[in-house]
Amino acid sequence: MVSYGNGVVAIDASHTDEGYVMIRYDGAVENVKLQITDPAGIVYTYNLGDGYETFPLTGGTGSYSLVVYENVTGDQYATAFSQSLEATISNEYGPYLYPNQYVNFKADANTVAKGSDLAEDASSDLEVVVNVYNFVTQNIKYDNDKAQTVKSGYLPVVDEILNSGKGICFDYAAVMAVMLRSQGIPTRLEVGYAGTAYHAWVSVHLDDLGWVNGVIEFDGTQWKLMDPTFAANNSENAMKDFIGDGSNYQTKLIY
Structure with missing residues (x-):
């Protein structure tokens, strides 16, 4: 298992070859956001909920930046954890076959x-x-x-x-x-x-x-x-x- 974290954020990067990562927030802050910047510099912003959630690496092979932000007050956020990833995606269709936060499903749905x-x-x-x-x-x-x-x-x-x-x-x-x-x-x-x-x-x-x-x-x-x-x-x-x-x-x- 390829993992990163700091006790508040856990990142499972074991499946980057299939085109996705899994992220879990374990802290106490209610409003938490994730930003993923793909190799072309396109920024995807998500809200983080409970438990591990899946996020696609739709930018293909290359360098990704993952940053989790905790809400401090109003519209101000502070970095809870950041991690750079080098993804070599062997299954180019993986990001478009697996569930993710936006296209979410289980086998028994x-x-x-x-x-x-x-x-x-x-x-x-x-x-x-x-x-x-x-x-x-x-x-x-x-x-x-x-x-x-x-x-x-x-x-x-x-x-x-x-x-x-x-x-x-x-x-x-x-x-x-x-x-x-x-x-x-x-x-x-x-x-x-x-x-x-x-x-x-x-x-x-x-x-x-x-x-x-x-x-x-x-x-x-x-x-x-x-x-x-x-x-x-x-x-x-x-x-x-x-x-x-x-x-x-x-x-x-x-x-």
Whole structure:
């Protein structure tokens, strides 16, 4: 086991080759944040809860900085622990297959079971994507009240969303990502901008096509599925023509 810590913070870095780290805060402060800076200098900020939590290393192989901050007063924080990591990621899909704080699931989750049901008769990964998209958009309604009252730091609990049949955009994306990841389909939950509009989308890796960006996307009004007929076309150039060059998409964070 590769571990770091100081009695207040514990870091399990045994699985960096699979693209994730696990972190636990054991101190007494209520408001605690984690910042992970990836090799490109992109900073991810998380709230830390109870017990070990999993965080993806989506920046790939390279140097990461991990800093845990304790709230002192107001919006002021002090460093509780910091650690630099050199990650050599052997499984490039690992960060997009395992659970993490944003795409959180266990093997016995109802959402995983439903994903398995939706994949059972599918003849391809693309068909699984289509089945998951159709199920989620037809069975989960947008929760306007939640959208108006949700607080910063909110994290989806996918089984609660599935059971209630309602949720906000983040909930939709998390449920889709859990269903696809649990079926062995690498899935990125991405947020950023399409033009000037705040935007969310789900990108998947398909064996015949590689990464398909924005296969399931939210444009601020509704969820959309990229035309599934693209799967019949294995021409890389044709795929690029269909998807575009990606210049309109500005990915800010990947989970």
